[in-house]
Amino acid sequence: MNQDERAALYADLSRDLLAQKDEPLTLQRIVELAVQAVPGCDWAGVSLRGDRSVAEAAASTGPVVHQADRLQQELDEGPCHQSSLDNETYIISDTRSDRRWPRWSPRVAELGIRSVLSVQLLDSEDELLGALNLYASQVGAFSRNDLDEALVFAAHAGGAIGVSREVSGLREALRSRHLIGVAQGMLVQRYDLTVDQAFAVLARQSQESNTKLRDVAAHIVEGGRLMGHPEDLVPDGDVPLVSETG
Known part of the structure; x- marks a missing residue:
């Protein structure tokens, strides 16, 4: 992919992500586009920091990813769980031999996942939102160039999530304001x-x-x-x- 093609890809990607109507749709589109944007990626998922876990499974391109992300949430270990904790990037070249996450890696190896790339998701104010999790069935699937591509993609994705949350917050505020106004009107009339x-x-x-x-x-x-x-x-x-x- 040359520079012009790459620029066009990310221009289309930004428009596509910002066109989604709410956060769940934005997250789902992120994982779908990640598979297209990052070479070597077979599946993708997003884990977000939440009340129950620093890596709550939020979107995936299929059941294999959902299982892998849920395992990180349940076991409190794994590369995207770690990315959501310390704002670092992690690569696993072979889940069968990696020893950093001794409970999680063997479990996902059984699912057919061999390579993993986890990069942090930050909003426009550099708040850590969670992690983008890229999976592949091949050993050593992700190169340095793939990592650079994933970081660029994650920057666009994090910004889109931030915008989505801001829009959702404004919509919720408007709904609340309307509801309170209706209740006031009922009290005015009744009492x-x-x-x-x-x-x-x-x-x-x-x-x-x-x-x-x-x-x-x-x-x-x-x-x-x-x-x-x-x-x-x-x-x-x-x-x-x-x-x-x-």
């Missing part, structure tokens, strides 16, 4: 409150029940009423209320 008083009731309900404000609003919108007694939730008890049957 003859002002908009500010209705929000104060929501905030008090959230605080007293240790429940997120969005979830309090959802309960009102879906169930048509507050979780507790409105009189106990109105600040200072100075808000005019009508009865539930009024």
Whole structure:
């Protein structure tokens, strides 16, 4: 691949990744494109840092990858697990002889995986998101050039994940804002409150029940009423209320 072809590939790749509508779709497209972008790669997966593990299996190109990534999560060892911990790149030339991860390597060798390349995924602010895991059925499948290609690809992939999360966060914020607004409107109508008083009731309900404000609003919108007694939730008890049957 010459420089012009490589530039065109990554231009198309960036547009493709940024066109995905949410994080799961972005992750799935990343692993599919990784197989095309990195020579020697037969399968690809993404593991992300999460609450349960530093390497939670998030996307894969097939069941072999899913098993290999889940094993790293379950055993707390493996190259992509390590990449997600210390922000380093790891290559295994032959899983049958590598001794760095004595429980994981023999297990994936049984799956037919011989070579592994794990590179870190960073967002645009250099926050470590997880690792891109590249697998091959051949021994010594990944060269130095393949590593360089994987690092370039991972930079694009990490940026796409960051954008996807930002967009998802904005969408969730808009949904929450809309839900809270609907709940305020229902309280205004039912209890003859002002908009500010209705929000104060929501905030008090959230605080007293240790429940997120969005979830309090959802309960009102879906169930048509507050979780507790409105009189106990109105600040200072100075808000005019009508009865539930009024």
